[in-house]
Amino acid sequence: MGSVLEDTVTGRPLWGADLRMLTSSPMGEDLFGALRADAREQAADAGTARRAPLTRVRATGLLARPWWLPVLEGLDPYSEAVTALRKVTLAPEAVAPFPYDWRIAVSYNAALLARTARAHLERWRERLAARPEWAAAGARQPRLLFVAHSMGGLVVRAALEQDPELAADTRAVVTVGTPFLGSVKSVLALNLLNTGAKQTWLLRRVQAMAATLPGVHDLLPGYRCLDLGLDVERLTPGDVARFGGDRDLAARSLGEHARHRVSGFALPGHRAVVGEAQPTMQTLDEQQGHAGLAIAVGRRYAFDVGEDGELVRDPATGIPARRDASGDGTVHLPSACFGTEAVTYVFGQHGTLMRHDEVLRQIRRIAVERPQGANLGPGGVDAGPGLEVPRLGGTLGEPLILTVTGLESPAGVTLSVRSATTGRHPGRPLTLRRDPDRTDGALSARFTADAPDLYRVTLETGRHAPVTQLVLVTTPDA
Structure with missing residues (x-):
């Protein structure tokens, strides 16, 4: 939810511009209704982006002010990260923000990112060729560095999978709190009306919107997260539908998780910066609520899987062994660290990581490092605030x-x-x-x-x- 969205025809801000959207019932109900995805937006994928990109809603920029949603909670703007990078590049325009319509599928936004990144790289190569004094000062042949927060890391991964030539032109990818294996919070966001919590206009509108959005479904956990007591299973489209989501959107998302488990694709030069020590929902169990509603209850523990792919169980009872894997309050550590051993740990909450002093230091350092491949190394695992x-x-x-x-x-x-x-x-x-x-x-x-x-x-x-x-x-x- 880190990009400002507006209505393409009227220019009306739909997201990230006026806080009254979240605090005022009349305005909020109208705007949340406008953000619901229609049938064409739900069906959009990489092919749509290449043939005829969607035009109803436009992403106009990265979030420039603090924002918030129930369950998904707070999100800070990205201005400090952009500024930090521009201070260490040859020119400010070397850093190109990429806002996108986060409501739509990751694969759709990935195709747009691949095209935008290729054009940015070619423009910069032309500019460097026209500035021989930069080359004389030691400027390298330009390659791409992606810095991505949360869902943005999924968009980068999909873009580089779709375009192998772009992956070859990428020096490194820095992901900050990216849920590569998904996040339990996406299920809780779809389940807002089933929880038995006090129902407000905001919760009703957020749940109604989330149930239509491919982007929210693309954040579904693909790991074994549904605690059945004696076993732990992956979510099925039917499970997601019982919890308030869309069966078809869930099937597409969970199918992508299954593909990634066997694809072996690795992000080039991948560094993961992850938050730890924050109370984080990691698995779910199902309870029956009023009128037979399925309630998803988040639990602050995870389950280990052995090298054979089987659950690690207590040798005495045979019950799957539970442990608190920690996380950033939204994404648990195994999900944020997936696909790399180059991990930096910080004490910080998911939505505020991109203004965290240590995160800013890391992305600045990676932007200027030579040679490529320095491992940031794991941080400590001591308890923290x-x-x-x-x-x-x-x-x-x-x-x-x-x-x-x-x-x-x-x-x-x-x-x-x-x-x-x-x-x-x-x-x-x-x-x-x-x-x-x-x-x-x-x-x-x-x-x-x-x-x-x-x-x-x-x-x-x-x-x-x-x-x-x-x-x-x-x-x-x-």
């Missing part, structure tokens, strides 16, 4: 429970909340206390907003880079 905020957001007048994990004591720890739109710091400093309802020793604090807004929660320990997350507070239903 984690932040958990209500994934469905909050309602004005009701306290939000903010939780800090991975710390022994609140001493020296600061948890603050301020408006992400105005910078205003509402209320008193928050007091962290041991949460008696948690068995993991977590700390918690309460925050009650005085106005509907998008708020940034910041956790600072003095020993680690700050961890931030966004949470939306809306007005209650009339």
